[in-house]
Amino acid sequence: MNAIDLPDHLDADHSLVLPTLLRDRARRQPDETFLHHTEGGSLTHGQLERRVRQWMSRLHQLKVGAGHRVMTLLPPSFDAVAMWLATARLGAVEMPVNTALRGEFLAHIMRDGEPQVVVVAPHHLCRLAELRSNVTIVVADSGIERIDEYDGPDYSPRPHDVSTMVYTSGTSGRSKGVVVPWGQQYATARWLMPMEGRERDVWYGPWAMFHVSGKVGLYSSALLNGQLVLRNGFSTSNFWQDVQRFSVTSTMIVASTVAFLDQAEPSPSDRDHSLRNVCAAPMPPDPAAFAHRFGIRLSTLFNMTETASPIVTGWDDFPARSCGRARPGIETRIVDEHGDDVPVGQIGELLLRSRAPHEIMAGYWRAPQATVDAWRDLWFHTGDAVRQDADGDFYFIDRLKDTIRRGGENISSAELEAVVNGHPAVCESAAVGIPTPWNDRDVKLFVVPMPGFDAGDLAAYLDERLPRFMRPSVISVLDVLPKTHTARVKKSELRALNDEPVWTRPDRRSP
Structure with a gap:
């Protein structure tokens, strides 16, 4: 063939x-x-x-x-x-x-x-x-x-x-x-x-x-x-x-x-x-x-582990910064936080489904609630923010999730923070991704310390317990973490915070 x-x-x-x-x-x-x-x-x-x-x-x-x-x-x-x-x-x-x-x-x-x-x-x-x-x-x-x-x-x-x-x-x-x-x-x-x-x-x-x-x-x-x-x-x-x-x-x-x-x-x-x-x-x-x-x-394209190259481009001739259009057999929606379609050109969450069977994941292993949540309203929710222009071209904006993508690896901030919080001198922590000069993300760690805290000691502690791609490049100290009324950390505020870190990994290249 x-x-x-x-x-x-x-x-x-x-x-x-x-x-x-x-x-x-x-x-x-x-x-x-x-x-x-x-x-x-x-x-x-x-x-x-x-x-x-x-x-x-x-x-x-x-x-x-x-x-x-x-x-x-x-x-x-x-x-x-x-x-x-x-x-x-x-x-x-x-x-x-x-x-x-x-x-x-x-x-x-x-x-x-x-x-x-x-x-x-x-x-x-x-x-x-x-x-x-x-x-x-x-x-x-x-x-x-x-x-x-x-x-x-x-x-x-x-x-x-x-x-x-x-x-x-x-x-x-x-x-x-x-x-x-x-x-x-x-x-x-x-x-x-x-x-x-x-x-x-x-x-x-x-x-x-x-x-x-x-x-x-x-x-x-x-x-x-x-x-x-x-x-x-x-x-x-x-x-x-x-x-x-x-x-x-x-x-x-x-x-x-x-x-x-x-x-x-x-x-x-x-x-x-x-x-x-x-x-x-x-x-x-x-x-x-x-x-x-x-x-x-x-x-180029948009894809994730759960999907199958749903949005793709042809060779060369596509708008700058676009990740393409929906390929044959793929249906898309862009919705707001209530699940309602947003107007053309506005940013929302990308939803997908395929007309062919078995082209999107069969589910999350032993996680029925997570599977149902991902497939609510019979659409697969990507958790990614995109917009679409009048010609049908999609533009990836950012991840709605707190996942940090670094060197091709997805880092769960929740898993990372759980390890950080195991340190005896850490009261609370939050991890965010910060930009680098080479279009990637570094891990920045915010810590609410306890008596005896030392950032270098924490870095050494984490290096023994984390895979290399999860290790923080920058550590900052805060008295409290900014939170919503439901006690969720406002990570958007942390990303925008222009503070002076207490520790920076020696081999980190600065912007």
């Missing part, structure tokens, strides 16, 4: 469910290369299929079957790909976890998800040892290559089956598991960026596979009968070298990586590469100049 002829929705062709698609591809073209890793090695379709069946055999030995959860702590790797496919073909559900998590953050997900098995990279094993859990742990190393291939029942997932369960931070309480059907995975990849001119793509994927951003490159490469280049994390200094080394044609750049590339010193070789197609979220400040400098075409 020509990539441009791909159906709009997965229910039109079940052979395009990713595990089935790649299994069939291995039968038809076993010797064609599909995966590369920047640290070395490649896999053909046939070699990937062998690794998938070896993982199926290993999981089957551990009694993994239909409906079981398999938790993974894996970097972008061949095993991360094979594990996802193997789990699905046993009828089980992959539960990928952010590899930066530790302590109570990790323990919460294990308690909530109740995995049958945990598959972990060797260098993350110590984090599980801290938890003293009774769950069976499998270390992903070279030993899998010595296991015989699985020869039992091989399940072909359908669009409504669960493809993965991704834990994402909310505005209050603990992180929730987003239940993502295969129909949603397909639509995310199908509509992420225009398909035109991308047959036999070579996609550059430095993004973690416990996020949609990492998985979408894999699915997109499979749909386009192309190749995927994996890297364990984005590196500005290695980006163009990797593009040249693997003849990369397409990629997605997100969060601060857009600014890192844009702010790099211009070079005569800026156009001397194979890259042609870039999805940028957010867009560079001057998209036309960025596209001209690097000789590429640009697109």
Whole structure:
């Protein structure tokens, strides 16, 4: 099938469910290369299929079957790909976890998800040892290559089956598991960026596979009968070298990586590469100049873990700062706090729904009230503030939630504050995001102190307990936190507060 002829929705062709698609591809073209890793090695379709069946055999030995959860702590790797496919073909559900998590953050997900098995990279094993859990742990190393291939029942997932369960931070309480059907995975990849001119793509994927951003490159490469280049994390200094080394044609750049590339010193070789197609979220400040400098075409979109690329652009020709228009099959509304539609041009919350089944999350795992709240009035509430112009173009304004997005990661301020408040010299705290020069957010922490408080001591305390992306860059002290009559912290006032911090992380770059 020509990539441009791909159906709009997965229910039109079940052979395009990713595990089935790649299994069939291995039968038809076993010797064609599909995966590369920047640290070395490649896999053909046939070699990937062998690794998938070896993982199926290993999981089957551990009694993994239909409906079981398999938790993974894996970097972008061949095993991360094979594990996802193997789990699905046993009828089980992959539960990928952010590899930066530790302590109570990790323990919460294990308690909530109740995995049958945990598959972990060797260098993350110590984090599980801290938890003293009774769950069976499998270390992903070279030993899998010595296991015989699985020869039992091989399940072909359908669009409504669960493809993965991704834990994402909310505005209050603990992180929730987003239940993502295969129909949603397909639509995310199908509509992420225009398909035109991308047959036999070579996609550059430095993004973690416990996020949609990492998985979408894999699915997109499979749909386009192309190749995927994996890297364990984005590196500005290695980006163009990797593009040249693997003849990369397409990629997605997100969060601060857009600014890192844009702010790099211009070079005569800026156009001397194979890259042609870039999805940028957010867009560079001057998209036309960025596209001209690097000789590429640009697109962008609005998306979240719970949705499937519902608002997208074409190549290049769209209004500045727009995130696009609703793609085929998507209905939208913009409403005020009472759920009433706002006039064209005014800001409100974006609501979505799809005319096709299984294109928006199936719900939050074991969180029925949160699921009902998200789907109230039979529309999915994004929690994001947008406006729409008379031509139908959408403009993202800000998150209505208190979530802080930093380096591509969503940070739950409630979870962060709970750790801060555990310090013996902290009475109360509030975390907000503050802008940086590279179009990202830093974490600013406001603390109501108790006797004996020392900001440096608090920073050291948090560094021992928080993943790197959650650690505050700035700490300020207040006598009281500004609050509403219902005792909610007025974080808008905190964001606007131009105070003198008592502590700033030494390596933080100032605006």
